[in-house]
Amino acid sequence: MPFLSSLFDAPSRWTKLDPLASRAGATADRLLPGGRVRGLLHGRPAGHPLHPAMAMLPVGTSVSALLLDVAAVLVPGGAALGAPARGLAAASVATVAPTALAGWADYVDLHRDQQRTAIVHAAGNAVAATLWTASLFAGRRARLLRTAGTLVAGGAGALGGHLAYRWAAGPNHAEHLFHLAGGGEEFSDVGPLDDLPEGRPAQRRIGDAPLCVLRRGGSVMAITDTCTHLGGPLHEGEVKGTGEGTTITCPWHGSEFRFSDGEVLDGPASTPQPTVETRVADGRVLARVVGPPR
Ligand code: FES
Structure with a gap:
């Protein structure tokens, strides 16, 4: 070395x-x-x-x-x-x-x-x-x-x-997801709506980029799944709130992110979470990573 x-x-x-x-x-x-x-x-x-x-x-x-x-x-x-x-x-x-x-x-x-x-x-x-x-x-x-x-x-x-x-203490751990997901140019099929659990976050992928996807009835919201703080899996976290105010709390150190704009509401993360736009068409869920919030 x-x-x-x-x-x-x-x-x-x-x-x-x-x-x-x-x-x-x-x-x-x-x-x-x-x-x-x-x-x-x-x-x-x-x-x-x-x-x-x-x-x-x-x-x-x-x-x-x-x-x-x-x-x-x-x-x-x-x-x-x-x-x-x-x-x-x-x-x-x-x-x-x-x-x-x-x-x-x-x-x-x-x-x-x-x-x-x-x-x-x-x-x-x-x-x-x-x-x-x-x-x-x-x-x-x-x-x-x-x-x-x-x-x-x-x-x-x-x-x-x-x-x-070297030890990655401090940098944004989700910066690469936008690029891994193809740069947000097009929507990608991330699976059937019926396969998603109701009201509980689940992990889906666009290519190699993991997403945290939440189904409520016939609508779906999503956010990138790798916590900007130290890389925790957001889909294992707790969902709070409704509508535009729906949030996910990282299971590792408690950073809370809003699905709609990736904003950090609580916890040690300082960088917002890259957001995801979703659609449902013909029973399939389509998603694209919108990019790092600016
Ligand atoms: S890894 Fe998510 S809050 Fe630390």
């Missing part, structure tokens, strides 16, 4: 972290308020995960401070850059807590391999924040502490990127 990949994969196998990982999850569940506040931390109102967007603040300010510190050494009269670098370090410290809070909210629903990696990512960032904080009171050693903090944060940030890209 390539060196970088095996280096960043290592924390996912550190089972000694499991007691801490469990405690961190249980504590987040107890301390972080549910409902709207938790939704805000996940990024639900923005339709985008909040944690990676927030992470730009401590990263941007600390890297800017690092550049000023380098310039202070290289440029004649650069000592004057110490004050703005210190201000940027203070901004890094101030933005760490809300960034960590958003990450902690996302952490709760990750599986154990992801959680172990997230614990090491968080520990690295905690060390970085400690060094940045110490730099605010350090006098002549301030530049050294700021730089050390930013280097540690760089490693922790790279691990966070690995967690997102």
Whole structure:
């Protein structure tokens, strides 16, 4: 396995972290308020995960401070850059807590391999924040502490990127369905109406794209079946409401999506679910994936 990949994969196998990982999850569940506040931390109102967007603040300010510190050494009269670098370090410290809070909210629903990696990512960032904080009171050693903090944060940030890209913690898990279903150009036959159970969601497919299909009498509604959060099977979830307000709740972590527009109404998902248009003709159900909500 390539060196970088095996280096960043290592924390996912550190089972000694499991007691801490469990405690961190249980504590987040107890301390972080549910409902709207938790939704805000996940990024639900923005339709985008909040944690990676927030992470730009401590990263941007600390890297800017690092550049000023380098310039202070290289440029004649650069000592004057110490004050703005210190201000940027203070901004890094101030933005760490809300960034960590958003990450902690996302952490709760990750599986154990992801959680172990997230614990090491968080520990690295905690060390970085400690060094940045110490730099605010350090006098002549301030530049050294700021730089050390930013280097540690760089490693922790790279691990966070690995967690997102390699371990798929955070990305939209349903993005591919529109393309798998043929790009929504035409309606596809997904089977006889009479084969669908009344009032209970069932899985049907357009090609390789799974759909969650709900029959009520002679009408049918559907939504893509792979939850945008972490890929849970929506057709195993609970249906609520009627008409345009009908929703399905993911059985894995409780994200609730509206059939009509894919909107996330509750739970940890921040990305709306790709929607499906349906028709019934000659006793057959026709469907097409309309696409990711925009
Ligand atoms: S997979 Fe997490 S809410 Fe659906």
